Amino acid sequence: MEIEVTVQSQKEFDEAIERYIASGYVLESNMGDTAVLRKKGFKLWIFIVLLIFILVGAILYYFLSDDNVVILKKVASSGRYCEKCGSSLKEGEKFCPNCGATINSNDGSSANMIDDNAINI
Numbered sequence: 669m670e671i672e673v674t675v676q677s678q679k680e681f682d683e684a685i686e687r688y689i690a691s692g693y694v695l696e697s698n699m700g701d702t703a704v705l706r707k708k709g710f711k712l713w714i715f716i717v718l719l720i721f722i723l724v725g726a727i728l729y730y731f732l733s734d735d736n737v738v739i740l741k742k743v744a745s746s747g748r749y750c751e752k753c754g755s756s757l758k759e760g761e762k763f764c765p766n767c768g769a770t771i772n773s774n775d776g777s778s779a780n781m782i783d784d785n786a787i788n789i
């Protein structure tokens with residue numbers, strides 16, 4: 669922000685300079701009939717309000733940010749595998765959970781035997 673102030677006499681000119689210096693301005697230059705005085709336009713309350721906004725925003729972000737959740741399941745394997753797709757089967761399952769193929773209800777060894785027969789034929 670820049671304002672221009674005009675005075676009528678040397679006395680007023682000197683008084684105005686003293687008045688501005690008293691209220692925090694720094695005399696940058698004085699060429700006798702023109703003086704430049706400067707003061708930082710910084711306002712502490714605006715600085716604090718902005719700081720609070722940023723702080724509140726950061727805290728809200730911390731509490732509102734979603735959790736990343738991984739659900740890891742360990743399934744006990746029966747040691748048997750689907751003949752069609754090879755996915756592992758649980759005890760007593762009649763259908764493959766992956767491809768839906770009918771599972772031979774006997775134990776693993778008979779399933780292997782079926783495989784062996786298929787190869788032998």
Ligand SMILES: [Zn+2]
Nearest residue numbers: 750753764767
């Ligand atoms: Zn399958």
